[in-house]
Amino acid sequence: MLFDLRDVDCERGGTIVLRAVTASIPEGASCVAGPSGSGKSTLLRLLNRLADPDSGAVLYRGTDVRERDVLDLRREVCLVPQLPALLDGDVAANVRFGAELAGRDTDVGRVLRLAGLDDSYAGRDAGRLSVGEQQRVMLARALALEPRVLLLDEPTSALDAESTGAIEETLTELRERLDLSVVLVTHDLAQARRLADWVVRLESGRVMATGAVRDLIPA
């Protein structure tokens, strides 16, 4: 299994967000689906230790994430947040940022193309891009780390239908071109069906069901 969550409890700001969550997420394309406030984003943040559970364990490929070097883990299991949060400067500097921290060179043009942007974006001011373009730059800078797993937190929640379709197309292409597992958080069951093969359904911090998308989210 890619991830195993074992009896995970998590509290944020005095509120229990996840309770007794036990679930497995296999290699490939999976999603964590549920309504707003069900604990999806919190669960995603546990997978690369942006947060730790109050009790229980999170295993990545059979090893407790707490036994891994946290920085290496985050470069291997890279999270793209829900809203764009780019650094000041141009697109190229943003794309190179994480890879440079890891001491790697980046082919900026290549990762921009993987994220659905052309080379001309490299010199543009990141702060002047549209939300959809910024979201693609967020994706590009994650891809620059050459991760084995991408964690995507509602990657299209701030986008219109056209941009959503384009991002979904890019994500599908990425999976075909790169040896990459994806865990996607979404409240949109139709999107879960389009992009994922496996689903963990959450409601009020509890796992309601886990299994193949075709079984749990029928068309």
Add this chain to the structure above:
Amino acid sequence: MTVGIDVSLGEVAASLVLVAIALAVSLRWRTGMESDYLVAVIRSFIQLTAIGYVIQAIFDEDSIALVVALIVVMVLFGAYTARGRAARVPGAFVPLLIALSLAAVATLGLVVGLGIFEPEPRYLVPVGGMVIGNAMIAAAVALDRLGDEIADQASRIEATLALGATSTQAAAPIVRRSLRSGLIPIVDSTKTTGLIFFPGTMVGMLLAGAEPIDAVRLQLVLLWTLFGAIAIATLVATNLAYRNFFTPFHQLREPSGP
């Protein structure tokens, strides 16, 4: 040097006329600062009068131990006061305490070590008070900015951590801006000193009848020492305080303040 000025209590009270004008303006524009003005005036009167008697007692005793005790109290009170300003910074008291202590020890150690001042209460008390007071203000401004920016930019910090950045790397731009906000006032006042701003020591010495060149030289010593002390305090306070926002595993802690 002789002190040729004798100020009566009546003259002290008369100087409040400008505060009364400021109060009237404040009332007219409904700034809501009126009670702050009154508290500031009353506190400054009580505190300065009290410290005047304390300093007089220390001068009379001529005891270095009493000077050290007074400076310890000033550092503790300074850290406590600055912590109130930096309410959004978790555990701000200890970084501030260390920062103000270092600033006081480094400054007083330097001026005594270089032989600029004798290790006597008459010199150590006013210099210590000036250094701690200014360092407190600068450190409080820097930590106030640090707390606000980290709260406002939590999502950007976490997005940076998600790329494998350490907490130091993720916080670096905010720490730099906080340092700048703490240091800009002293840098600007040092740049403009003598042009549009006469520092207090020089004014005091001139009023007390000292030669202008003597006043300038002493002022330069104090100005540059103060500059260094403020830089030390701001650097230390900011560099220790930002760590309190993160866990040892480079995770951004949940906000705890208001």
